[in-house]
Amino acid sequence: MRSYFLFSLLLCSVFAVQAQKLHAVYEYIxxxxxxxxxxxxxxxxxKIVVRDSVPLARDTSTNDLEQDPGSIFGLSLDMGKNFRRVVIQKNDNKEILETLSLEGVNYLVNDRFPDLTWNTNYSSTDTLGKYVCHKATASYRGTTLIAYYTNSIPVPVGPYKFGGLPGLIVMLYNESANPNYWMLKEIGYPYTGDIPIQxxxxxxxxxxxxxxxxxxxxxxxxxxxxxxxSKFPADEVVIEEKTKARGTVEQVYEWEQKNVDK
Structure with a gap:
C-alpha cells in the first residue's frame, strides 16, 4: 500500500511539472x-518561440553568463519592420512550423525536424549565472551543437527548435567558423501570462x-x-565556387546531404 502511495505521489509530481507553463527569455547572438x-x-x-527581428542594443561590457560570444556572422535586416519570427513545436510531432519572411511576404514553413541524439556523457559541470549546468552535444544539419542545461528547472526545452534534454537549456551554440549563440537571460517558472501570438x-x-x-x-x-x-567591369568580377556554407545554425540540410552521398 505504501509503495502504491509513493508511486502515485511521484506520478502526480511528474504531471504537475509538465502542466506548469514556462517562459524563458534568451539572447540570440x-x-x-x-x-x-x-x-x-x-x-x-x-513549445512556442517568438523572436523579434529588431536587434537589441548590445552592452559588450557585461555578460550575464560570463561567456565571450566571439566574432560571428552578421545579418542583413530590414530595419524598418519588426517581424516576429514564430516557431511552433509539439513534442508528439516531428513537424515544426516556423514563420519566415521573404521579399516582403510572410510564410508558414513546415520543417520535418531531424531526430536529435544528445550525448550527455560528460561528468564535469559548469556554473553559468546562478545555474549549475551539465554539458551535452549533438550532431545537427552539418554542425555540432553544444548545450549546457540545468536540472534545477526540469523542463526539456530550449531556444529555437532545440530541446529534449533532462532540463532547461541555459546556453547553446554550434561549432562553426561563424557560430550562433543562445544565452538564457530571464526565466518565469511557473508562468501565468499569455503567449503574444495571433x-x-x-x-x-x-x-x-x-x-x-x-x-x-x-x-x-x-x-x-x-x-x-553585372554592374562591375568583367575583369573585376571574381567567380567563386558555390558552397553551402551558411551563417545560420543550419549548415547542410537533409536533401542536400542525400545529394552529396550519391
Missing part, C-alpha cells in the same frame, strides 16, 4: 555586434515546406548577386 530577444513558452508538450494569423499564412523555402530564398539571393556583379 548571430554576430558579435548583433543580438535579438527570443521568448520561449512551454506548456503541456507544446494563431489565426499564423495559420492563415501561405504554406511552404522548408525545402521549398530554402530553394526560393537561394534563387532570389543568386539573382541579386548576379545583378550586383
Amino acid at each position: 548571430p554576430s558579435g555586434a548583433t543580438a535579438f530577444r527570443e521568448h520561449v513558452y512551454a506548456e503541456n508538450g507544446v 494563431e489565426s494569423y499564423v495559420y492563415a499564412l501561405p504554406k511552404l515546406t522548408l525545402q521549398e523555402y530554402i530553394r526560393k530564398y537561394e534563387t532570389i539571393s543568386e539573382e541579386k548577386k548576379r545583378i550586383l556583379e
